[in-house]
Amino acid sequence: MSRRRSGFIPTLAGLAIFAGLTPTTLRADEVIVLLPAESALKTPESRQRLIVQELEKGEAGSQLVEGIEWSSSDPAIAEVVDGVIRPVKDGSATITAKVGGKSASSKVTVAGMGAPFAWGFREHVEPILAKQGCNSGACHGALAGKGGFRLSLRGYDPATDFFNIVKQDRGRRVELADPGRSLLLAKPSGGIAHKGGVKFETNSLDYKILAGWIASGATPPEDSDAVVQELEVLPSRSLHRKGQDQQILVRAKYSDGRVEDVTRWVKWSSADESVCRVDEQGKASVVGPGEGSIVAWYASKLAIARITVPYEAQSPADAATVDNRKTRGFIDEQIDKQLTRLNLPASPACTDAEFVRRAYVDTIGRIPSVDEARAFLSDASATKRDALIDRLLAMPEFADYWTYKWSDLLMLNGTRLRPIALKSYYQWIHKQVAEGAPWDKFVREIITATGESAENGPTNFYALSQSPEDMTENVSQAFLGLSIACAKCHNHPLEKWTNDQYYGMASLFSRVKAKGWGGEGRSGDGLRTLYAAETGELVQPRTGKPQPPTPLDGQALSFDDPADRRIALAKWMTSPENPYFARSIANRIWANFFNVGLVEKVDDMRVSNPASNDALLSAAADYLAKEKFNLKALMKVILQSNAYQRSSKPLAGNKLDRRFYSRYYPRRMMAEVLHDAIVQVTDVPTKFDFIAFPGADKEKTDFYPMGTRAVQLYDSAVENYFLQTFGRNQRRIVCECERSDEPTMVQVLHLSNGATLNEKLRAPGNRLARLLKLRQEGMSGSALIDEIYLSCLSRYPTEAEREHLLALLPRPGDKPEGEVVEDFYWGLMSSREFLFNH
Structure with missing residues (x-):
């Protein structure tokens, strides 16, 4: 049926997207620094590349690449050519870089020049194969290999790789007496046809290393070989502007104490290509504002270099509305610090109506009742938000909502567990949550x-x-x-x-x-x-x-x-010292309240998927451990923070921000909460039927009496078209990807003409029917419209909205009045303001 009979078409203002800001220019009195500040070259083949950085606001800024004059205090010990140090003999020297009237220096120590040296399989050959992609999944690292030759993926099994290269097929891939004839060299250098193409030239360092290893007898990897323990990236953090480039250096720290520059053989990737991209040599290119991360992989170790690109100068129009409230604890301290660094203005505090609805949905999984909303909005006390937070954390619905969340995580599913086992599992979870x-x-x-x-x-x-x-x-x-x-x-x-x-x-x-x-x-x-x-x-x-x-x-x-x-x-x-446990649950809790995790997706806590604010995530994890993993303690400080209580309406200067919490990020309510909101507004419950297990002829049980809310369901085996359409978690695997909040045309059609909303709006004895009866008994049109807005949106209508609807409202008792009121409800309940938590 058409929903335009009354001419009422609701709109939602303030759910726009963001725009960015740029940093200030470098001051003339700021200096330069040479990275790394110290290096030790312990073999004749060791090299160390140096980079020159401007210092901006006390940290690495732009990289300088032109007009650099390099010099060594003692070229007989260490030479420097184009920023690369080469050892000559044992001793110490100082390398200096001059740019204009500024200079910076780096100390280098040379040792081991008289000791015998040979290229090693684990330390040198495997990194070359990994860098060139020879042992990637698309090449010889595939499970079945390629062309009869198989390597372990990215060199995770050196012993087997050595056997396959040197021993397999009677050693046909290596010619010890004439390394140039070795298939290991001839194919990737183009001497023999190679489906993978030319990987390196015969005059390259990679060719030299492989040839030298073969010439020295193709020595195998040994258990006693030094192994990489960790990677160091330089600069680990730097400030940039759009259009700039930054070379990243990587040094591997070995178990025998050596530190080697391995930048050349690192595999690179960018965690956010909207901020920066990186080429095969480790040169990052800045493409947009934000905070990006360059991921360096070498020998199964990872390290992150963070690149900060401040947003453009703040709009003068933002100055009057920007959030200047005093910080409330570590959350605001960390967020405000990052916003300052990124030059992002913070949106002002949200209204009381926005807060009460937001806090109810995020904390207990339902919207406020009419009485709850009216009572909060009429409360004039300065501490009413804190008081509401305490009440929400103590409500029985808290246990229902968070039991449902943990049931998603733990895959409670009636297609995989029998009813008695499923009920036992659910009730145990509910008991734990209810008891705190x-x-x-x-x-x-x-x-x-x-x-x-x-x-x-x-x-x-x-x-x-x-x-x-x-x-x-x-x-x-x-x-x-x-x-x-x-x-x-x-x-x-x-x-x-x-x-x-x-x-x-x-x-x-x-x-x-x-x-x-x-x-x-x-x-x-x-x-x-x-x-x-x-x-x-x-x-x-x-x-x-x-x-x-x-x-x-x-x-x-x-x-x-x-x-x-x-x-x-x-x-x-569960130890407080475990670096993953506290961070993981802190991130899940954070994502529930802010709609965007500090790490996204929330269950993808890879080193190569860094947090948008790692200091904040660490602080939240530390706080949780200090509070002995009392989740309500973390929830409370989140709910009390300025960051959580900010408006979702963007400012001119922060409308491009989606990761740094300069405002609250609107998100459609999850399927079960949205369903329950429709039930609550119409006061027409849904009857849920439990399907016990596959092949049981759809055996139905009485698990769910009438009045059960969607967030009280034990599992995901309930057949419900609305929940399915709006992306409920199927609980088939432990992955947040099982739930979807992506909009679809099916959702639009279901809200417009589907059974869930329309049938509940027409059901006898529902909220609409009771309001119409009150209307006949003398309720004013203005009071009626207040009830509609409070029940749907937890706020009073604006004067413009009130006047518009009053003009459309028939006189009490007129026949079409019920249809008009039904349209009012349908219009609000299909609007973004109702569907979204904002």
């Missing part, structure tokens, strides 16, 4: 769960994850925000996690056993008993041997210890 169980306790009880599935709900985590591999992947993603599945077959190509670390983690679950039914199917009553055996190992496929049980970056456990390994895992995982 600390997050570390909550997670420990899940990880170490034992017993019968109907009596101890968290044991069902292991019914949904039945192999050691699934257990470790789901635990890592749910509670650490780490996706380590790629490391199951090889070292993670985008992270630091190795194949051995994956199986070390999985070995912690190798003794988890169960009796009874524990998966999908029709037989049995669904009851199972979970226990930890005293023996049993998981074989690492690559080595054919069990991998020592070891938490990620933790200490290995003994194979002989009969104790439940999950106890040690839980202790390591």
Whole structure:
């Protein structure tokens, strides 16, 4: 049916997008710096590249590349040509760079010039193969290799790579007596036809290294070889303007104490190409405002260089409205510091009406009732927002909403668990949330769960994850925000996690056993008993041997210890010192309230996916650990912050910002909350039916009595067209990607002509019917319109809106009045102001 009978077409102002700002120019009195400030060259083939940076506001600014005069205090010890230091003999020297009237210096120490030197397989050959893409997934690093030649992906297995290069097929790929005839050199240099094309020239350093390694006997990798322990990037943080370039340097720190410049062999990527891009040589190009991150990968290690590009000068029009309130704690301190650095103005405080609706939706998953909204708006006390926050955190709906959120995370799904097990799991989660169980306790009880599935709900985590591999992947993603599945077959190509670390983690679950039914199917009553055996190992496929049980970056456990390994895992995982645990849950909580995580997506806490404000995420994690993982404590400081209470309406100077919290970011309410809002406004509940399990002839149970809200559903097996259409979490995998807030034409059509909204607006005895009865009993048109706006939008109408609607409203008792009021409701409930949390 058409919804334009009354001529009422609602609009929503203030949900616009953002524009940016630029930094001030460098002052003449600011100086330059040479990076790195010190270097040590310990082999005849060691080199160190230097870069010259201007200093701006006490940190690295623009890179200088022209007009530089290089000199060495002692060329007999160290030479410098075009900014690259080459060792000559043992000793120390100072390298100086002069630009105009400014100069900077760097100290260099040379040692080991008289010691024998040979190129190594692990340290030199493997990095070349990785840089040239020879061991990438698209080339010989594919699972089946290419052209009969297979390498481990990005060199994660040097021993096997050495065998395949030097020994396999009777050593046909290497000619020790004549390195130039080696296929390893002839093909990538173009001497022999190569499907991968020419990778390097015969006069290149890469060719020289490979040829030198072969000529010296193609020595194999040894367990005693020095290995890379960490990477250092220079500059680690720098300030720039659009159009500028910045060379990034990378130094590898080895286990034998050496520090080598490995910039040449680094694999590069940009975490945000709208801010900066990077080429194969590590030169970053600034393309837009914001804070970008350049990711450097070398030898399965990662490091990040942050590039800050301030937005353009603030508009004079912003000055009168910018948020100048006093900071309220560490959240505002960190955000305001970054906004200043980025030259972003902060939008002013939101109105009381915006705050009350926003806080209800974000904290307890529903909109305020008419009485709740009216009471808050009429309260004149200066502390009413803080008082509301305390009430919300204590409301029973808090437990319903956050139980639903954690049920998404833990994949409660009636297609995979029998009803009695599902109910047990849900009720356990609800009890923990209602009682305010600390997050570390909550997670420990899940990880170490034992017993019968109907009596101890968290044991069902292991019914949904039945192999050691699934257990470790789901635990890592749910509670650490780490996706380590790629490391199951090889070292993670985008992270630091190795194949051995994956199986070390999985070995912690190798003794988890169960009796009874524990998966999908029709037989049995669904009851199972979970226990930890005293023996049993998981074989690492690559080595054919069990991998020592070891938490990620933790200490290995003994194979002989009969104790439940999950106890040690839980202790390591929930420790305040764990660098992943507190950050992961702090980021999830943050994303719920700000609609944008400090790390996006919230369960993708890769080093190569850095936070938009790492100092803030660290502060939030530290605060949570200090509060003994009381999630409500973090929620409270978020709700109280100026940042959370800012308007969603952009200023001229911040309308391009989507990551730095200069304003509140509007987002459509999640499917279940939106559904419940429609039910609340119309006062017409939905009857939900639970589908017990696949193949059960759609057996329906009485799990959900009439009046159950969508956020009170135990699982995602409920068939509901509205929830499906609006992107509810299907709970098939542990991934935030299972939920969608993307708009679709189907959603528009369903709101316009679908059953959910229209049938509830027409249902006998609904809110509309009661208001019409009051109208007949003498309710004024103005009071009627107030009720409509308070129930839908938690605010009073503006004078313009009131006058417009009063002109459209028939006299009491007139026949079309019901249709007009229905159109008023439909117009508001299909508007962005209703659909979005703003």
